[in-house]
Amino acid sequence: MSFLSRIMVLKSKAHFNTGAGGRLPGAPDPMIFEGTRKATGGQARNRIAIMIGAFTVVYCIIGGRLVQYGMTAPQTVASIMRADNTVASRPDILDRNGEILATDVRTVSLFAEPHKIVDPDEAVELLSTVLPDIDTKDIYRKLTHKSHFQWLRRQLTPKQQSEILALGIPGIGFRPAKRRFYPSGPVAAHLVGYVNIDNRGVAGMERYLDMQGLADLAELGMTTANAKLEPVKLSVDLRVQNIVHDVLVTGMQSYKAIGAGAVVLDANTGEVLGLGSMPDFDPNNPADTIDRATKSDMNRVSGGLFEMGSTFKAFTSAMALDSGKVSMNDTFDARRPLYIGGFTIHDFHATRRILSVTDVFVHSSNIGSAKMADVVGIAGHQEFLTRLGLLTRLQTELPEVATPSQPKVWKKITSMTVAFGHGVSTTPLQTAMAAAALMNGGKLIQPTFLPRTAEEADENAVMVLKPHTVEDMRTLFRANVVDGSGRRADTPGLLVGGKTGTAEKVVHGRYSNSVRFNAFLAAFPINDPKYVVMVVIDEPKVAHQGCGVTAGCNAGIMAGEIIRRSAALLGIKPRFGADGTALLESY
Template sequence: MSFLSRIMVVKSQAHFAAGGAKRPAAFQGAAKKKAKQAKNRVGLMMLAFVGVYALVGGRLVQYGLTSPETVSSIMPADRLMASRPDLLDRNGELLATDIRTVSLFAEPHKIVDADEAVEKLATVLTDLDVKGTYKRLSMKNSRFQWLRRQLTPKQQSQILALGIPGIGFRPEKRRFYPGGSTAAHILGFVNIDNRGAAGMERFMDNQGLADLTALGMTSDAPLEPMHLSIDLRVQSILRDVLVNAMAKYESLGAGAVVLDVHTGEILAMASLPDFDPNNPTEGKEEGWLNRVSNGTFEMGSTFKSFTLAMGLDSGKVKLSDSFDARAPIRIGGFTIKDFHGKGRFLTVPEIFQYSSNIGTAKIADTVGTEGHKEFLERLGLTKRMHTELPEVATPSQPRVWKKINSITISFGHGVSTTPLQTAVAGAALVNGGKLIQPTFLPRTREEADKVAVDVIKPSTSKDMRFLFEWNGVNGSGRNARVEGFNVGGKTGTADKVVNGRYSHDKNFNAFLAAFPMENPQYVVLTFIDEPKTDKGNGAALAGTSAAPMAGEIIRRSAAVLGVEPKFGEGGTALLQSY
């Protein structure tokens, strides 16, 4: 290569080298500009995110401070799933529990074709209110409507398969009663929102469960169960006897209660007609009335037990006394006579045995009207009884007690009280004279002694045990006798009031029993409303209806209650043939 050529090559390389030295500065400026732009964009994005989250947080705070809006009947999901405590009998047997279920709802603003949705739902829910449902689904400004509460799993799967837009399910709890109607009036029932509406379910809510639920302080976690005083075995026996009696005597109603005389615990109680708490609306016409605690009746001659106890306790009457029962008593335009008069003087045990109205009236007259009124008040028979069960009626009595009132009340006419109160007062006659308010919750004897009130002398109680046993052996209580268990008691056949007059062919029959009479442990009271005879030829008497009912309950449940039978003279025999 010539010298000139070399010079040209060097100049050319110098030219390129000079141009390359200037380019890096341009490139660096562009990079800085792009980096700055990217940084600004990220800053803007961060600012936007902060703004959005601040807005969302602010709205959440606003919603938290705002009072909850009531939308239809819906409640927050946690409250829909809130648990109720299980109810158990005294032996731990399950009486009521919660089960999971779902309810169907709609969001009408999302429903495309309300008519088509109703048609599809009706294929699964055959009893669907088509018009009402269509009206709810057509409310486009509504965002929530209940369609059906508490579906079965099968119904839920069938509705899901329909694929209807705007239809959904919410989890809920449903109360389940394994025994059905067995203890309906004791347990009560809950409403559609699983809140106590009657019985011990309502009592439980009244003790604070409802308030805690309203405040959102309950959850889906299981709660401690509540034990009741009832024995499910005895309860089942008692109700079975009532069902059979109603069918046998073609009566309007029947009821019974088994009461521990030393603790006041209710071991069993039932009233017929009743209802299934799993579906309580089906029995609301007749079945909701608890005749044992919430029905008031003239208890008839069972009240003679209290009249004789009053006379003996006053000291003005002794077991050995006699009263003239030869002639009827005429007072205030009324004639008081005996159903099966003996036409002679009767001793106190004979007055009880033959259920003499005349003799009983004369004992009441011996004590006096004011003393009679005070004694019934002392036994709690003229005022509302206190117990856990909400359904308790208030007895009725004359506004002003006159002599004629005292006479008729002495044999069970003129005062209406509840059968449960009669049983509680009857327990005081045989347990040594202590009035113990009844309870549906477990209670020890020591706890009962703290709330017991002495209402009659122990000597009076001893005399009444003798009279109960006397009548059980010799009088109207014979049909309630159970071999080995020494049952005593008093019948009551009361004429019912129809159109303001006493009807002679419509009775309210009752039997107040206690056993075993040598050391009473339990009181059993049975009653039956308007029973007919086996042959259908008139009204049955208490001795042939209510007394056998009590005997059957005792025969089947005494061993379950732990009462040992005694056979033979002095209870020394070990075996008994049937």
């Protein structure tokens, strides 16, 4: 039998079936054989289950983190912090009636990331289409710098931002910022002041706020938008301030002067209701509007020192009357000039007669004033002016305050010339403060730019004059407006009183009779003075119609205009007739 036949026989004998009916009697249980395909299928199912589980876990983690991030407060992770954390906020500045004088507005600043700039030349060319005034060389230098950040332009307008965005320059971005905005522009520039590019106070009440601790809070990061600062209210009345500014602008142009200034002061509280200085500037854009040649950023009212001329005769008269050595019934011989120490003192409007105290004041006699000072004496004269605060630096919130100058040694000639306003230089604001003491009952009250009640003013007031002196000075002030050089300041029904001052300025070491500094010191209503108005005009060149270039013909007219326009706003009602009860009627 062949090998192949034997194999076929053995195979037929070994054949069996797996069913119970096919099992041989006494044979053991059959073995179960699983094929390769079945084993592989089971492993695949296990792997799929593991993968599903893994994906489920991953997605659960991602979902959980998304929920966590959604519920967590935003965190700043960029290298450039938000504007609120880098540029300090400032409180709004308001006038006494709540009108906004200064506030923060949101703006944007343009920056570049030089390492992301593709084509600096193209970027400069495109930017110049929106910002034609940029320095192209400087911008190109910044765009090719090795740093990762460069400022290109601070405080853009929304229109500029939109146009630059439309250019689509890579590496150019915007950063939110704050800008100080002054709605009134130049109207209250010297009073409110201005800030620098970093929103820090540079001058005026803006600087005062920083001096009171605002700058320190900004350094500590406590002046962000999240820490809202209470607005600061000033004593200034924006309506009066507008009047003062308008009169100064008109007067300076009309009389071709190089400067002018005015202040309206509450005689009983020391509150400054309006203060202006010309030339001025726009605090919204100080860098471009401040003229260094004319010193337009100089506050002439509080920071300028001037010889105040004949307005000082008011203080000379008050000194003589208060000393008790002179009374209203006394007279002084002004028939001849006064010769002393090689100098000659004469009257500008010489009457060449014996003058009463009222005549000395009304005719503005230099001779009579010098003799009054001589009666009091050098020591008494110096002490009185110091008592009225005219020789020391006044205390107020405004940082721009000058210290008066006086001769190192007072001699007899010094006292006599100071009596009519030469030899001592002080500020117009100090002069107004001292004049208020002559009108309000004899109380010297330091001026303030913050609201103050009469009771608060009385707590720090110093009595410097006797009651009878005040009454006499009110009489003299009114007489000068009715019959003297202050006639053009009179306003019907408002009972204005005042004193003119025409001072010759020093030119090349000598007094020049053609270069003058004019002033007018007024109070109203004179029967019970509520307000003091001080107006100065520097080097007027054009004469008023039918008048000259003396103080009564320019500073006096300007003071009268301020009083006429502001009296009603200040609550002063006109009074007509002998007893003040008459009314004006028109038909």
